[in-house]
Amino acid sequence: MKNTFGTSVCVTLFGESHGPAVGAVIDGLAPGIAVDTGFIEHQLTLRRPYGNISTARVEDDRFEILSGVFNGKTTGTPLCIVIPNENKNSRDYSETRTLARPGHADYTSYAKYHGFEDYRGGGHFSGRITAAITAAGAVAIAALQEKGIFIGTHIASCGGVKDRSFGDLEKDIRELNGKLFAVLDEDAGEKMKTAIAAAAEDGDSVGGILETAVAGMPAGIGEPWFDTVESLLSHGLFSVPGIKGVQFGAGFDLADAKGSIFNDPFRMEGDAVVTGTNNNGGINGGISNGMPIVFRCAVKPTPSIYKKQNTVDFIEKKDAEIVLKGRHDPAIIHRARVVVDSITALVLCDLLAQRFGTDWLGGAV
Amino acid sequence: MKNTFGTSVCVTLFGESHGPAVGAVIDGLAPGIAVDTGFIEHQLTLRRPYGNISTARVEDDRFEILSGVFNGKTTGTPLCIVIPNENKNSRDYSETRTLARPGHADYTSYAKYHGFEDYRGGGHFSGRITAAITAAGAVAIAALQEKGIFIGTHIASCGGVKDRSFGDLEKDIRELNGKLFAVLDEDAGEKMKTAIAAAAEDGDSVGGILETAVAGMPAGIGEPWFDTVESLLSHGLFSVPGIKGVQFGAGFDLADAKGSIFNDPFRMEGDAVVTGTNNNGGINGGISNGMPIVFRCAVKPTPSIYKKQNTVDFIEKKDAEIVLKGRHDPAIIHRARVVVDSITALVLCDLLAQRFGTDWLGGAV
């Protein structure tokens, strides 16, 4: 389905970096979900370039809801959010049109679209489209919160600096969601920013690892094959530009380990079935077990660097060199985390609506 | 779509571990693909328990093709393969019915299916269903080979032992596909087997990391959002039991690194656009770039261990202890690799059929 994702709650994306607008249509949302435009703005702020460690292209991200909301609540019909592209500067890209920026989609885009693609600023491949995901995700995040389901993501590692692990999960999530640079340990955060600034100084970039936790997810959600919780989340997450790895729970770290270490023994905590460790990331057999869903995403270093790089002219089919101009991020990981939260929320809304019906998220059951 | 996966080429799974049969329906295959039952048998052999490092439950995996093949070739209509369950021993499971085996789906299955699930031997969550994936995948693997696309997976790491990396890719793939225990370095393989046997001796289990490479994939396949090559592969792979992480190219290893290291500069090699490094795993912007697609999967240690474990009785809602009986694998990684190959082949067939049309794989265009 290409640019549409989801079964019961689904999102459709559109837009190019230098076209009139980017946007998203969310379909299948329950009627009666409160839509707080202030919260959408807040979420868009989390994605916006930040301080001296981001691109100088700053946009207002003024958005307009074209449909699906009436009297401040979802109607149950498709909700279309449009974000006009305002601060665009197409001249930066034209002269390198035929040179494939390493790590970017210029060459693959040409291979797929035969030159008809809007190449300006990455076109439909641009991170700009994640503004639409963020706006759509804000509605989903708010709907989940009403149901007691909370999502938070921190920069677990960046430029060689590690953040502390999750502790008091609900408190950590609450705090993260107010931060522009989402770390649990502010000192670590400062060191990360320094590392990013140093890379920027050098015309280079850095990547890192995001860790996400979802608190309050009920047990019994997901499917045993194909539509496992891991499958659907990874499907969504791997479409966030720059994400090259997704792991749940202990993932790669304990892959080599023994079962007696990895297994999460169950115990009762009052009426609830819980586990002590959470190496399975809250998912057994593809289905949520009631523990927090925990996963990490590898975010590759931003491919836009200012160093001279070897490449090819993919139309003339010859070797070439390229030096990027324009405005680029030395790191996107701090901006990517709200996109990860958004995708996560959309996927979980979809799974919950499939299980409990299309009214459930709106409170009408 | 739960147990159905794919858009143009799709597979539907059915079956329980102790029911009459497991099976798969592949729909959307081009007409005219040669179906070699000997090759399907070969692939099923690769999945079968192996030596003293696997379960004692050995099945013939006798399969029957019920539809979709005529005169040895696909007709273009749904191909249903059924594999009867022959060597099943349901008595092993009944007495622990209400005790959640740690790391297994007993509790989540109960949370989802309210006790109506067939709990014997893991029911529909059983690794037994991967026999059906393997049989279906064999047809897809063979179809891709006719188009010059080759898939190979090796055990990159197991029980603390590492295999060597891919070298001469086509040669490595060819050799791997003939091996029951898929390593590039036989010495490393022997050490892995020793580690598995030692864990088994101790009533424990081990996991590991599989690395897969696809040679011959054309550039321009996949979508920029949602149906990226990474998204679709991970969607499929995360439904293989035990897989808890998927990473493409350098993935988590270089996530923290600098862009100048991670970027894969392009160069011409004759008429072909290639990259020197392949940290992006053959995928830029979600779309294949013509380099080998390379990814790794974290396979958690088999949850079935013979040590006494804490758990709960999820019906009586009280703490309990469990000691597993029956026949279990101390490792499944060597059996899982053919399942990974199969899922990979099915996903790539789907992507190629979407791009080039439903006839392409059969050679009728």
Add this chain to the structure above:
Amino acid sequence: MKNTFGTSVCVTLFGESHGPAVGAVIDGLAPGIAVDTGFIEHQLTLRRPYGNISTARVEDDRFEILSGVFNGKTTGTPLCIVIPNENKNSRDYSETRTLARPGHADYTSYAKYHGFEDYRGGGHFSGRITAAITAAGAVAIAALQEKGIFIGTHIASCGGVKDRSFGDLEKDIRELNGKLFAVLDEDAGEKMKTAIAAAAEDGDSVGGILETAVAGMPAGIGEPWFDTVESLLSHGLFSVPGIKGVQFGAGFDLADAKGSIFNDPFRMEGDAVVTGTNNNGGINGGISNGMPIVFRCAVKPTPSIYKKQNTVDFIEKKDAEIVLKGRHDPAIIHRARVVVDSITALVLCDLLAQRFGTDWLGGAV
């Protein structure tokens, strides 16, 4: 999705007329639905050739449930039903292999599958596949009945003879579901049989019109665009071989009429909103309004007739004549009605499961 249909409850078909078996996989059924094999047999009986007005190819329709049922109830996992092909006689078809039977799919099948299709007895296009739909539909019909939703179809017209209209709907439905030749007026039924026999005598065939009513459907089911109740039902119904028209309520009859006639004014009947007339067939704006869902299907005359017909040899590309041999039905309308009921039930289960969640049909909510 080709041979798979549905969103939350979906069915996948496979099989060829002269292959080993036909079958269906139903996925997404709630756990806990009683599966009565006697009722499945009963439904298959309704589809079976009947008296002297059907083909002489009579099959036992012995079926086997391979998965998804445990202790007599659905597990919630895919339910695969297989019906082996027993009384097949492939010799009848071979000599006319390259001659397109008028009204049949021989030529279109060749145009699509390039000659790789299993042409024997219509292959995957055969009405034989409707046995699988009928078996799958039986489970859906029984599940709906537990929820107070009843489906019945009668032969409204056949060979120029008209049946009476629905009267006491629940009584009519109950009686129809016990009849091999489904008419409300037995005299009309006898005349229809006479007309069929006369056509058969003449080497010809007849068609007719089926009318279906669904009692007990709640209001508020369906979607405003694309997944309207009419859209989904017609999507399913138009894949029943021979159906060339579908109309809801007054359909074509009052299309030309005035709004003041066609509109169905509402009134209260106790607590229920009802309409006096039902020209909209229980559907307003694509969504059920609580009145019976009523529709009619045009079933074209069976294309298999014994008269000499002009045609082409589609491989040699030249004009030809054809005289069919083998065993054919002079009418299929009386056999088609249970297929219509089955498709209807599967579509309604899907719509209800989307609206109320995946547990609803099983009674676990």
Add this chain to the structure above:
Amino acid sequence: MKNTFGTSVCVTLFGESHGPAVGAVIDGLAPGIAVDTGFIEHQLTLRRPYGNISTARVEDDRFEILSGVFNGKTTGTPLCIVIPNENKNSRDYSETRTLARPGHADYTSYAKYHGFEDYRGGGHFSGRITAAITAAGAVAIAALQEKGIFIGTHIASCGGVKDRSFGDLEKDIRELNGKLFAVLDEDAGEKMKTAIAAAAEDGDSVGGILETAVAGMPAGIGEPWFDTVESLLSHGLFSVPGIKGVQFGAGFDLADAKGSIFNDPFRMEGDAVVTGTNNNGGINGGISNGMPIVFRCAVKPTPSIYKKQNTVDFIEKKDAEIVLKGRHDPAIIHRARVVVDSITALVLCDLLAQRFGTDWLGGAV
């Protein structure tokens, strides 16, 4: 998938009658299709209210393409068209908010959305959304024309007046596509307009029957089950407001007839396989046979009439009377035909792209 329809080429709808805008996203279009905004305007004109036989609400239908077009051609990425709602008058509807207009979706909408729906002017159920379908369809129609596939629809019957049948198909289609009131026989058209005006005078409305023909469709398109050409077309067509019946070829007219009449014998015409009659409407076994695809749609009389009608107050649950005010169409059939053409084009683009791949429509193969 609710408001999204299609597999390879798919369309997503959004908007409410009195919200900021209606719109559509078309995804999966081949790159390189020429997008002629003049032609989109032309198509929107065909849908616009007409003379004294339409509503007085006239809109400019000024549209904006937000994405997916670059240098006048499709890029291959999602094409979003937005049509702002300009001439809206919400006061007309508020006082009858709780009274169900007979034949409209007020009550079913309430049953589905629990009162959160935007009820003004029919909200998301409004015919206004068909402007978005028309704009999206214009791109698909133009793409098909480049491939030699032409679609035309005429008013076969309206208010008791019949148009002549199709004759010289390509000429008829060409002429119809320039007409605001699409009849083949202008005299019949004048009589229809008179009948519509008479009904309007009387505060009433009329419906009719549309007949559509598609010339140039290649043989071999469609699927044997579920995704038959009839299934997909009817799925789309039944979501056009007011359509209550769809029949292909002879449909209901010859349902009762004999096979020897209904069958369409094949013959060679040069190198082409053709049939003399076309009772099967160009489709055998669900798959196109190369003859024109011909179908008819029953369009019910507009439910908005000015006569006093009985109804209910669905919130207070009591009987009531309603007299509509506002601006309504005494007939929509002449406006609906371009919507039918548009849906037809979108479905055929989808089927062709599945069969021949995603590049085919753009000419890049």
